[in-house]
Amino acid sequence: MNTLMIACRTIADELNMAMEETACRYPILWIESGLHLYPDSLKKRLQEELDHISNVDQVLMAFGYCGNSLLGITPPTYKMIFPRVDDCITLLLGSCEKRKAISDEMGTYFLTHGWLQYEKNIWSEYQEAIHRYGKSRADKIYKVLLQHYKRLGVIETGAYPIEEFLEKTHVIAEDLKLCHQVIPGTLQYIKKLLTGPWDEDFITIQPSETVTFAHIYGDNWNAQKNASVYGMTAEEKTV
Known part of the structure; x- marks a missing residue:
């Protein structure tokens, strides 16, 4: 094939x-x-x-x-x-259940090597905010933006050398006022x-075939759609 x-x-x-x-x-x-x-x-x-x-x-x-x-x-x-x-974070953690368990334990902003290497990311945006507004104001902005996060979760997948990367993520966690933790990933x-x-x-x-909400969200989406026809919530529909 x-x-x-x-x-x-x-x-x-x-x-x-x-x-x-x-x-x-x-x-x-x-x-x-x-x-x-x-x-x-x-x-x-x-x-x-x-x-x-x-x-x-x-x-x-x-x-x-x-x-x-x-x-x-x-x-x-x-x-x-x-x-x-x-998203790819769930893919690298291995399951939706693992991601939910980690997030339920503590509000976690996940970070990977690829996130920093290939895209405009939270660290580059923080540096840009410092350049534009000064560090004091940038810190106030990010305190609000990250108010629901307590931890920087660095996903270690074993696909790249981790030591140099961790040196950088410790600095990021310190500047963003988040605790730093390495979280095992999986392939x-x-x-x-x-x-x-x-x-x-x-x-x-x-x-x-075209991708629809029903493909992505399955029975939950169908229940919500059907319930809305009768003016009920999805929870009421399933009682």
């Missing part, structure tokens, strides 16, 4: 290692990571790339929903498979995307 991957450069280190360890040799079409800050632009770019792809049976998307940027895109003549995750979800099985952890879109 001819397979192509479309992937965000944010997870380039992890995807390259996962492909090496699984002996997968799929060609990869890389998408610049900064686009995920602009979901409409990312959606437009992805659809343009999908429209230009030919002679493949399936496309594997190394992406999360990323602000519903996958909503409304259509693979013209081949299957498209993507993880059932909101297992990415490896499963590469090799299958593409079970309930993934969404499969058939040729000429």
Whole structure:
């Protein structure tokens, strides 16, 4: 089966290692990571790339929903498979349940090597705020912006040397007034995307099928939609 991957450069280190360890040799079409800050632009770019792809049976998307940027895109003549995750952070942690457990324990701003290397990120924006407003005012701004976060969670995936990266993240945590913690990541979800099985952890879109809310949010979306017809909440509908 001819397979192509479309992937965000944010997870380039992890995807390259996962492909090496699984002996997968799929060609990869890389998408610049900064686009995920602009979901409409990312959606437009992805659809343009999908429209230009030919002679493949399936496309594997190394992406999360990323602000519903996958909503409304259509693979013209081949299957498209993507993880059932909101963004790449969940993909690198291994599951939605693990991310929720970590966040429930303490408000956590997650950070990875790719986040700092490939995109406009919280650290570069903080430095820009200092340049524009001075450190005192920038600190006040970020105190408000990060009021729900207590921890900087640095995800260690083993895909790159960690020591130099941690030197930088300790400085970031100190300046942003967050406690610093290294959180173990995993390549297992990415490896499963590469090799299958593409079970309930993934969404499969058939040729000429368009991604909808129902694909992404499943029964929860259908319950909310049906309940709204009768003027009830989803919770009331399920009683």
